[in-house]
Amino acid sequence: MPEIPEIPEILDPGELPIPTPPIGPLRVAHVMAGAPAGGAELFFERLCIAQAANGLDVLSVIRRDPDRLARLTAGGLTPRELRFGGQADLLTRPRLNAALRKFEPSVVVAWMNRAARFASTGPWTLAGRLGGFYDLSYYRRCTHLIGNTHGLVSWMTRQGWPAEQVHYVPNFATDIGQVAPKRPREIPDGVPFVLALGRLHTNKAFDVLIRAIARVPGVHLMIAGEGPERENLEALARTERVRDRVHMPGWTDPASLIRACDLFVCPSRHEPLGNVVIEGFSAVRPVVAAASQGPRELILHGRNGLLAPVDDDRALAAVMQMVLADHALAHRLAVAGRATYERSFGPKPVLAAWAEFLQRVAPRGA
Missing domain, CATH: 3.40.50.2000 (Glycogen Phosphorylase B;)
Structure with missing residues (x-):
């Protein structure tokens, strides 16, 4: 990595x-x-x-x-x-x-x-x-x-x-640890899926995430949000040949989605805090993020989540694969994230x- x-x-x-x-x-x-x-x-x-x-x-x-x-x-x-x-x-x-x-x-x-x-x-x-x-x-x-x-x-x-x-x-963040998971109908059964939330804006770096998911075969990505970058992101998914694995349903109920995902990702280029990281901690899900301002305060790399350099789709894909391939690691990060939430957020x-x-x-x- x-x-x-x-x-x-x-x-x-x-x-x-x-x-x-x-x-x-x-x-x-x-x-x-x-x-x-x-x-x-x-x-x-x-x-x-x-x-x-x-x-x-x-x-x-x-x-x-x-x-x-x-x-x-x-x-x-x-x-x-x-x-x-x-x-x-x-x-x-x-x-x-x-x-x-x-x-x-x-x-x-x-x-x-x-x-x-x-x-x-x-x-x-x-x-x-x-x-x-x-x-x-x-x-x-x-x-x-x-x-x-x-x-x-x-x-x-x-x-x-x-x-x-x-x-x-x-x-x-609202405690969503007990919310019932709701798997999106767009995601085939038995297929792992990665979730990201936020406004479809260049600051959120969903373009980096789409390029990263192209390097993680067999995994689906859902980006729940809306904004001015939708058309560009859809075009990128086609260019990267992952259109069938990238889903953008708009704004939707985030709590049940977070609880259902296999991995929660915050790829932002600029993120002063990263409320979504705290929400991921709350939901007892493993969290991966780009090391922008807020996430690098919230995440202690290797303890309650994993970080990748900002704007680096190769590195982001590598840490995503690391978590998705190791259930013990995913569980350890999720439990540690929940403990961070309970103590401080x-x-x-x-x-x-x-x-x-x-x-x-x-x-x-x-």
Whole structure:
């Protein structure tokens, strides 16, 4: 197998401390002005619902989106919808400020650039939550920044933010370890299949994965997602003569698919975190990934998954074959991944980390 690029020393995710402070009377407002779908947007929903269920008083402020409104409402919240438009939107900022002053939060969390641009300062602590390497000028009103990877936290401090005002707080994924597997009808019985999830975009490197699957005979690949690269990927599958082994059904129920697959792959060129890797851990499936920013933090090569160099279809095919040919290895990686999930990326440890963060940064006397 080709040599994996050097991976910086980080804490084993299983060795991260799990703080468990009481939440107390804190009130938190989460402000999300993102797209209808996306990893950060879906985690925002999960976090708001879980914190409220855990006894925290939560206000969720969202960009107008009937589906998100319905999911948050079903989760027991009463979201506030605002426009969050462009430069001509003169009403969202005062309406947001009024909603916050009425709610009286201890901490306001602005999720990504647009929310941070509209968020107001006040008698609360304003924190910006980043899931990528964004332009920090959007967060100039924030006192604290949150990164969901160690790499992001290091990058933010290198940009000049004081280390004591930058915080690592990870994401959690829904526990799908008990979901019933559902084998896709497109995959013949008795044939191993590899699964990948995500938007069909060049960053996700599904082209590399299709070239890799061409080097793994007898194995089928399913890429569940939609996006602008569909036509190019379909053409590539024909060129690589694997059209009959590559299936792209669009967005579909991911949990049952992950549970059913023989191998879960994240081939991304750019992946600040890699929520899909955590989902693979949760589902007790062996995970292989390209060594982009997020996966190389989550995966300890040879222990809870395997890594291949970015943009290297030969190396990716080699590690895929390694797992598919060795059931003992696949089982060991899957069990270790599940242990990583339970210790560091399940709801309980992540909610505890968020509670500790809120207690730390809330105004005195909150």
